[in-house]
Amino acid sequence: MEANGACRQAKRVDRRQHVRWRAALGTSVGLLLLLAACATPVQVDRADPRVVQRELTSDVISTGNISEPTQIVLHRQDLTERFESDPEGAIVSLHRTITAGKLDPDALFALSELSFRHAEDTGNHAYYLAAAVYAFAFLFPDDPAQRPNGFDPRFRTASDLYNRGLTSGFASADRSRVLLRSGRYELPFGTIDVTFDPATARWGNLMLVDFTPADELHIKGLQNRYRQRGIGAPLAADATEAVKETGFQVAPEVKVPVTTLLRIDVSRRDLAQGHLRGKIDVYPAFEPSSVVIRGQSVPLEVDTSAAFAYGLSDPKIWRSEFAGFLKGDYFDKNRFPIDGLEPYRPGQIPVVFIHGTGSSSGRWADLVNDLQSDPVIREHFQFWWFSYSTGNPAPFSALRLRTAIEDAVHELDPQGKDPALRQIVLIGHSQGGLLAKMLVIDSGSRIWDAFSSKPLEQLTVSADTRDLLRRAAFVTPLPEVRRVIFIATPQHGSFVAGSTMGQLLGRLVTLPVNLVTAFGETIGGNPDAAILSPGSAGFGSVWSMTPDNPALKAFAAIPVSPKVSAHSIIAVEGDGPVDTGDDGVVTYQSAHIPEAKSELVVRSDHSVQANPHTVSEVRRILLLHLAEACPKGCLPPADHIAGLQR
Known part of the structure; x- marks a missing residue:
């Protein structure tokens, strides 16, 4: 009996151990299966390609x-x-x-x-x-x-x-x-x-x-x-x-x-x-x-x-805009009015930028920046810009521009060996375009006749005043200039200049002493001559651009010389008809001239210089000028280049 009981007890123990083993085995298998279903040591996840690209x-x-x-x-x-x-x-x-x-x-x-x-x-x-x-x-x-x-x-x-x-x-x-x-x-x-x-x-x-x-x-x-x-x-x-x-x-x-x-x-x-x-x-x-580095x-x-931007960040450039309008002698007469953006390079055609009223050369920033990025233009052109007191009468500012170009060409090329200096391009914005036109027309006596009923030679004025008036009002095309680009130019005047506000601003301008003296002599010393009166605005640039000014009308009727290629870029705001449109300062009809070789209308306000369509058009015109003026390049003789190297 005891032996049988012992056997039964042993069998019960074996069964319990077997159950435990089976349970342990099941747990282990379950854990293995669970691990198999979890993350592997190496894995990939779908991700945004941009994230992966940033990682790479x-x-x-x-x-x-x-x-x-x-x-x-x-x-x-x-x-x-x-x-x-x-x-x-x-x-x-x-x-x-x-x-x-x-x-x-x-x-x-x-x-x-x-x-x-x-x-x-x-x-x-x-x-x-x-x-x-x-x-x-x-x-x-x-x-x-x-x-x-x-x-x-x-x-x-x-x-x-x-x-x-x-x-x-x-x-x-x-x-x-x-x-x-x-x-x-x-x-x-x-x-x-x-x-x-x-x-x-x-x-x-x-x-x-x-x-x-x-x-x-x-x-x-x-x-x-x-x-x-x-x-x-x-x-x-x-x-x-x-x-x-x-x-x-x-x-x-x-x-x-x-x-x-x-x-x-x-x-x-x-x-x-x-x-x-x-x-x-x-x-x-x-x-x-x-450059070559180790043969490479x-x-x-x-x-x-x-x-370029670092140089233009100088506050003095921008302070000159308003002061240069109000003060006729703001720009020191001892400072040459034309500056280069780089040293003179023989064989490169000068492009002279002429800014508008109440403006500065800094307003050409985007246009110049874009043009300089073009390797062909950079290789064949050099950029100059002209600074002037924009409140002065336009004919006298134009005389200053003419004299500056003549002096620069003579200084840089006294023997006349550089053909590029005889292919100058003028680019004028707003009033700057009027100054440019004064360099490419043959006025005869038409401008003077609109100003005075008496011939200049018959006026009672000093020799200096007579010479100043003659050089400002009797002009011929400057032979060094062969192409001109007018940008938003009031060829027939600006309605803003003729407005009450424009006339008020004109009164604030202080003309330089030599102009005050010249006008004083002309009017005071010739009471029998019917001298054109500027009215309350004075003889400044505002009067020069007033649409009903007879002198401006006479000037507008004079065409650009056929020896000079003219191009117009005209700004018109909005989507309305071009013929009746304007840019907020100048109407289309005022900016249009029939003798232009090309005319591009840009949907823009008056500050159209930086517009990409303007940039593209100026680039096109410069490349055209290069092809027509210097198809084989404008390089002067080698001895001239050697003489300029220092």
Whole structure:
């Protein structure tokens, strides 16, 4: 009996253990099945392509984050965590890998990006320069077979690292300037001896100084920013020359777009020994547009718009607009009224921009910025602009323009060897167009006859006054001018000038002493002559543009010389009929002239200069002028060019 009971007890224990085993087995199988249904060690998720693209293209320049190729290098060298905790130590370790063996391109790029990242975190200039050194070695290896693929995103990033490394590595303490100097500069792994000859930083006969980083200039007020991608740090420089009391010169507000390049002698041995050499070169924009580095031709990075906008940000330019209207002598008579946007270049056709009333040369900003971006126009034209007191009578401002062009041409080309200076193009906006027309007509005595019932020779006036009146009212086409573009020009007057408000503004203008004297002599000394009265507005530009002014009517009836090609760009607001339209200042009928070779109506207000249709039309006309005037180029003889080189 006891034996049987023991057996039964054992069987019950076995059954309980079996149940437990089965339960445990079931649990284990369940867990395995559950794990199989959970995430795998490697997986993918569907994502927005833009997110994936940002991950693939993110780099320290664009986002501040290390790029994926550099992360791969860190991972392979087991330096990921170390870079986060000890970036300088990680950079040293990675640097040793390229000095111990060949200059591995992957490691060079990673070192450039890591150095730049650390420099951004610490402000250490040595690491900025190191970023430039590593990037230069990556971009321009001794072995041509090691050159990076142009489709490799690292190629553009390395170029940016080099460019930004130079800008920040040579930055002043407040980062407002880039200091280009010879000297020994510290690197994390040694030093680099840099040579720079300031005398080589020239723009024509001007010295280039005071360099500002274009990358740190945010532009407002220009519609487009033009930048040629390439190698080198884009800067905006000041141009200095011996002080000239008069004569043609570069506009004082102009900032010069330049590119600085650090040519580095770098090899594995140099990096291992920790001593490098480099030479700084400075190139004005597009002089040249590309350079050769280690047998490889590469474009220079240029930011023309940044330098242009930086120069135009000078408040003095814009303050001159209202003051220049009210004060007839605002522009110093000792200052030459025409400025160049660059030094005179033989063989390039001058385009003279003439602004309108209450305006300044700065109002041409968008048009000039867009035109300068065209390589053909940039190669064959040079831009000048004319400044004047816009409240003065239009004929006298036109005389100042005529004299300035004659003097500039004589100064720049006294022997008459440059054919480009005999193909000048005038572009005038609003009143500026009236000034331009005065240079391309043969007036005879028609303007004077509308002003006075007595011939000029019979007036009782001084010799100086007689000469001034003759030169202002009796005009012939200026032979150097071959084409004119009228933009929103009141050929028959402006209804704003004839309004009560316009007449009130006209009264506020103070004419220069010589004009006050001339008008006083003419009217006071000739009571028997029926001299045209300006009424309450005075003899200023407002009166010159008043539609019922008989002198303006006589002027409007005189056609542009057939030897000069004229073009009209007319602004009309709204979508209504063109013939009855206006731009808020000038009617279509007033701006229209029958002798124009072409006429373009642009739906715009009076400030039409920056309109893209205006820009396109001006570009078309300039290219047409080039084709007709200089089909084989306007280059003067070689000896003339050589004589201008300094």
